[in-house]
Amino acid sequence: MGWSGIVVLGLAIGCAGWLFHPLRRASGPAGKSLAFAVAAALAGAALAKAAGRATGLFYDGELLEWPVCTALAFVFVAVSVALRARR
Numbered sequence: 001m002g003w004s005g006i007v008v009l010g011l012a013i014g015c016a017g018w019l020f021h022p023l024r025r026a027s028g029p030a031g032k033s034l035a036f037a038v039a040a041a042l043a044g045a046a047l048a049k050a051a052g053r054a055t056g057l058f059y060d061g062e063l064l065e066w067p068v069c070t071a072l073a074f075v076f077v078a079v080s081v082a083l084r085a086r087r
Contacts, residue, residue: 001060001061001066001069002060003046003066005007005016006042006045006049006069007042007044009041009045009046009069009070009073010041010042010043010044010046010073011038011041013041013045013070013073013074013077014034014037014038014039014040014041014073014077015034015037015038015043017037017038017041017073017074017078018033018034018037018038018078018081021037021077021078021079021081021082026070029039029043032085033084035079036080036081036084037077037080037081040073040075040076040077040079040080040081041074041076041077042062042073043076044069044072044073044074044075044076044077045069045070045072045073047048047072047076048068048069048072048073049078052064052065052069069077
């Protein structure tokens, strides 16, 4: 998965995570909180990819790369939407 795959994964996870998060109504206007969730998902997926490559856990195209990037993107979206709702 190249960087274009990370962008697509981040967009999908950000939109889905924001849509299904129970606190999304309390997180403010829909446009700003959705953009924030997508940015958080992109950051989480990119960080997971960079950390996995730096530690040697996986390389481009390996099967372990997808679930690790997806899981960290979901965690970033969940935490960011929850923190934004508490403000």
